[in-house]
Amino acid sequence: MFMYFPTNYVWSMAAVAALNNGGLIDEVDRACKPVLEASRNGDDVGTELLYASWAAVADRLIASAEEDVARGRLIGAGDKYYRASLYTSQAERLQSPGWEGRKAAYQKSIDLLLRHVELSGAPFETVEIPYGDASLPGYLYHADPAAVPEGSLPPVMVQWNGLDSTKEMMYYSQFPQMLARRGISTLMVDTPGSGEALRMRGLTARYDTEVWAAACVDFLETRDDVDASRAGIVGWSLGGYYAPRAAAFEKRLRLVVAWGANHDWAAVQRRRLDREGENPVPHYWQHVQWVWGASGMDDFLERTKDMHLDGVVEHISVPFLITHGANDRQIPVAMAHRSFEQAVNSPKRELKVFDEPEGGTEHISIDHLAYAAAFVADWVAETFAELGTPDAAAVGADARGGAVG
Numbered sequence: 295m296f297m298y299f300p301t302n303y304v305w306s307m308a309a310v311a312a313l314n315n316g317g318l319i320d321e322v323d324r325a326c327k328p329v330l331e332a333s334r335n336g337d338d339v340g341t342e343l344l345y346a347s348w349a350a351v352a353d354r355l356i357a358s359a360e361e362d363v364a365r366g367r368l369i370g371a372g373d374k375y376y377r378a379s380l381y382t383s384q385a386e387r388l389q390s391p392g393w394e395g396r397k398a399a400y401q402k403s404i405d406l407l408l409r410h411v412e413l414s415g416a417p418f419e420t421v422e423i424p425y426g427d428a429s430l431p432g433y434l435y436h437a438d439p440a441a442v443p444e445g446s447l448p449p450v451m452v453q454w455n456g457l458d459s460t461k462e463m464m465y466y467s468q469f470p471q472m473l474a475r476r477g478i479s480t481l482m483v484d485t486p487g488s489g490e491a492l493r494m495r496g497l498t499a500r501y502d503t504e505v506w507a508a509a510c511v512d513f514l515e516t517r518d519d520v521d522a523s524r525a526g527i528v529g530w531s532l533g534g535y536y537a538p539r540a541a542a543f544e545k546r547l548r549l550v551v552a553w554g555a556n557h558d559w560a561a562v563q564r565r566r567l568d569r570e571g572e573n574p575v576p577h578y579w580q581h582v583q584w585v586w587g588a589s590g591m592d593d594f595l596e597r598t599k600d601m602h603l604d605g606v607v608e609h610i611s612v613p614f615l616i617t618h619g620a621n622d623r624q625i626p627v628a629m630a631h632r633s634f635e636q637a638v639n640s641p642k643r644e645l646k647v648f649d650e651p652e653g654g655t656e657h658i659s660i661d662h663l664a665y666a667a668a669f670v671a672d673w674v675a676e677t678f679a680e681l682g683t684p685d686a687a688a689v690g691a692d693a694r695g696g697a698v699g
Contacts (some may be wrong), residue, residue, distance in 0.1 A: 295661040298326050299333035301379075303572045305344065307660060308384045310604050311461065315466035315664040317380055318348035324350040325381060341388045345399065348385035352378040356406070361377040363413075372413030378412065379406035383462050391578040391584040400493050407462050416636075417474065418465075422556075423483060423513040429496060429618045430509065431490040432483040433461050435470035436519065441477035449524035449678045450479040452510045452547075454503075454540075456531025456554075456658070457585060458575045460489035469667040476675040479520050481512060487585040498587030501600045507540035507547060524678060525550055526612075528670065530658045531574065533557050534625070535601060536615075537635065549613040551670055554622065554658040555630035559601040562625060572623040574657070607633050613642035617659065617666060620649040624657045642677065 298309040305326075312322050325348040332340035355378040361373035383403040389396050411418050417436040437448035451473055453464050461482040464470065469478035484491040485506050487499025507527065514522035526549035529537030530661050534556035541550035552554040556562070566569050566578065579591065588594035607614075614637050618630035627647060634645040648654030648666060659666030 295656045298322075299330065300478070302337060304331040304574070304576055305329075305333050305336045305388065307574075307657070308388055310660055311378055311463075311663075314660065315380055315463070315468070317377060321351050321355070321381070322376065325383070325385075331586050337573065337578075338390075341390065341576050343496065344376075345389060345395070348381045349399075350382045352385075352406075355381075359409075368413045372410050375410040377408050379403050379410060379462065382406060383460065383466070386415070387458055387460075387463075388576055391580050397493055398570075400490070403460075403462055404461075404490070407465065417498050421481070421513070423481075423509055425486075425509045428495060430483055430485060430497070430506070431461065431495075432481055433465060433470075435480045435482065436476060437477050437479045438474045441475060445475075446565040446683075447519065448477050448479045449548075450481055450514055450520040450522065451674060452507070452514075452525060452527045453480055453482045454485050454506075454527065454529040454533045454536050455483075456529070456533045456536075457488070457579065459531065460484060462489070463618045467667060469671065472664040472667055472671040473674065476671055478671075478675060478678065479630070483509060483515065492585060499585050501539075501598065502543075503536045503540045504543035506536075507544035511544065521683070524551060524681070524683065526674060526678070528553055528674070530554050530678040531624075532556055532559060534633075537601060538603055538607055538614070538637075539608060540615070541612060542603075542606045547612060548681055549615075549674065550610060551615045551617070551674065552630075552633060553617055553666070553670060554625060554649060555616050555618050555627075555633045556625055557603045557607075557629035557632045560599055561602070563595065563598065567654070571626075572657075574624055578636065593616070602635055603636070607637040609637055610637050610640050612640065613681070614640040615644050615646070615670065615673050615677075617646045617648065617670060619655040619657060619659050619661075620647050621655040622657045642680075 296564045297306045299305045328347045329344045355374045358372035359371040386399040419434050421432045421434050442448045461484045464482040471660050473480050485495040491497040527547050528551035530553035534552035534554045541547045560608050583594045586597045616630050637643045648659050653662035655667045
């Protein structure tokens, strides 16, 4: 992975994410260079300085975009709003949960992205997914009509975050756009403990993610523009636990992708307590307690003690793809092999470990994200084609057979 900050993995990962999600190298360099010295003091120190540096670049882009709009240059303006949103989002992700500017920064990233969508004409809408007494915020990216067979509705992938990503980052990744070109729609969801659901609504995570999955599929079944009987799910990073767990027990899902295996997240916490491996974000222990709504370390460890897939992936009865980077510094590649070896009831299981010389060897293949995303998109499209359209009676009979409330 390109280490812009030679001694700081977490900050470098943000720079690489920006570059691999459509950022421009000059702008990323201008955002990073003023805080190069601060990066040497560790992940946690100086994150507010980092935000200010990235925000300065974003604000210059916003001012330029506004000038473009005034002159009728809407395409260029839309592109600038996109990058301003991307940079704001990556810098916000690195902040402490207690930083007083966090909600405003996150809302800024949303507003800028929606302005980009408005100007670019992307086939995209904001949606709300009923969830208990609340709702989960999401984006629905529509399949390219030209790629959908005449007279049929497109299949749909539900896409979930990991520990610290957001639905905006899913859009930046271009993965929904790749699926759209293959005739597949994407429902990007901020699940409890992530993105807008956590920051703005106070919804915290839980281990039994089939409950979130049921809410997502229930929502899709109300739509007349996707084929909810052909719904799959993909999760990256901690989503490599969330998505397989969901597919094991929510039987309406037709396929599942773990984009970065996360077979035993409880064990990962023990490794991090022993200072083994890299953290995904600064202020790590504050962050995870925020995500889980925990009152302290003991409470957090108790809430997450069941965060593993032993005895779970055996219940996956649909096609299952696992991808992993051979040099993942956060989650050992052995966990990908564990998920694959235990998924004995999947009719089509595949493990793809990205290694040299092709790249994609880091966590969720962030170092070569578009390459890995295209691999996943092709597998999803091919697998939906192989599955065909399910028999309605069979789907109805098995819809909730293994769901856990």
